[in-house]
Amino acid sequence: MKVTAQPADSTLTLILDGELDASSAVVLDTELNKPELLKYKKVLIDCQRLSYISSAGLGVFISHLQRLQDANVKLVFFNMQEKVFNVFEILGLDSLMNIAPTQEAALAA
Amino acid sequence: MQDRIRITCSRQNLQQVRDFVRGFLMSAQRSELVINQVVLAVDEVVANFIIHANGEDATQFLDLLLVLADHNLDIEIEDHGSTLFLPTGKVANPDLRAYIQQGRKGGMGMALVSRIMDQVEFFERNSHTVCHLSKTLP
Numbered sequence: 001m002k003v004t005a006q007p008a009d010s011t012l013t014l015i016l017d018g019e020l021d022a023s024s025a026v027v028l029d030t031e032l033n034k035p036e037l038l039k040y041k042k043v044l045i046d047c048q049r050l051s052y053i054s055s056a057g058l059g060v061f062i063s064h065l066q067r068l069q070d071a072n073v074k075l076v077f078f079n080m081q082e083k084v085f086n087v088f089e090i091l092g093l094d095s096l097m098n099i100a101p102t103q104e105a106a107l108a109a
Numbered sequence: 110m111q112d113r114i115r116i117t118c119s120r121q122n123l124q125q126v127r128d129f130v131r132g133f134l135m136s137a138q139r140s141e142l143v144i145n146q147v148v149l150a151v152d153e154v155v156a157n158f159i160i161h162a163n164g165e166d167a168t169q170f171l172d173l174l175l176v177l178a179d180h181n182l183d184i185e186i187e188d189h190g191s192t193l194f195l196p197t198g199k200v201a202n203p204d205l206r207a208y209i210q211q212g213r214k215g216g217m218g219m220a221l222v223s224r225i226m227d228q229v230e231f232f233e234r235n236s237h238t239v240c241h242l243s244k245t246l247p
Contacts, residue, residue: 019124019127021120021152021156022120022123022159022160023120023121023123052145052148054149054152054153055153055215055217055221056156056214056215056218058217059213059214059215059216059217060214062205062208062209062212062213062214062217063212063213064212065209065212066209066210066211066212067212082141082142083141083145086142086145087145087221090146090221090225091205091220091221091224092205093205096205096206096209
C-alpha cells in the first residue's frame with residue numbers, strides 16, 4: 001500500500017495505491033493522524049488504484065472520521081472500484097460516508 | 110477442485126492468502142465481485158487467527174483448504190496454535206454510528222464474514238481451532 005499526499009489550497013488529496021489490509025493499514029493511519037490534516041477544509045481519498053480493502057482499512061477511516069468532522073474537515077472518497085464500494089455497502093458504510101463518483105464530484109461535495 | 114496452503118502467523122502473509130484464494134476462484138471463473146467477497150471473508154478470519162489467537166507468533170502456522178464442488182464452496186482454516194479461539198459465528202450488527210463517535214477501529218471483521226458467507230462455524234478438533242466457511246456461489 002502506497003499513500004501519496006497532494007495538497008492544493010484548502011484540499012488535501014490522498015492517493016491510495018494497492019491493497020489496504022491488517023498489514024498495511026498502519027501506513028494510512030499514520031497519514032490520517034498528522035495534525036496538519038486539520039488545516040484543510042477537505043480531505044479527498046482517491047481510490048482509483050485501491051484494489052482491496054478489509055475491515056482493518058475501513059477501521060482506519062472510521063477511527064478518524066469524528067475527529068475530522070469536529071474540525072470541520074470533510075472526508076470524501078472518489079473513483080472507487082465496484083468491488084471496493086461493495087465492501088462499504090455490505091456494512092452499510094456507503095450511507096455514512098461521502099463517496100463521490102469522480103474527482104470533480106468530490107470537489108463539489 | 111480443491112487446493113491448500115500453509116502459512117506462518119505473520120500478518121505479512123495475508124497478501125499470500127488473498128492471492129491464493131483469488132487464484133483458486135479465478136480458475137473457477139467466478140465474477141470479480143464474488144471473488145473479492147470470498148477473499149475478504151478468508152482474509153478477515155485469517156487475520157483474526159494471526160493477530161488475536163496467535164499474537165503474530167511466526168513460529169505458529171495455519172492450514173487453509175478450499176474445496177469447490179459445482180457451486181458449493183467450502184473453506185476450512187485450521188489454527189495449529191496452542192490457544193483455542195472460538196468466537197461466535199453469528200455477529201450482531203455493529204452500530205457504526207457509535208463506532209464513528211467512539212473512533213473505534215475494530216469490531217467489523219466478523220460482521221463482514223457473516224454477511225458474505227452462508228455459514229460460519231468455529232469448532233475444536235484435536236485441541237486446535239478450526240473455522241469452516243461455506244457459500245453457494247452464483
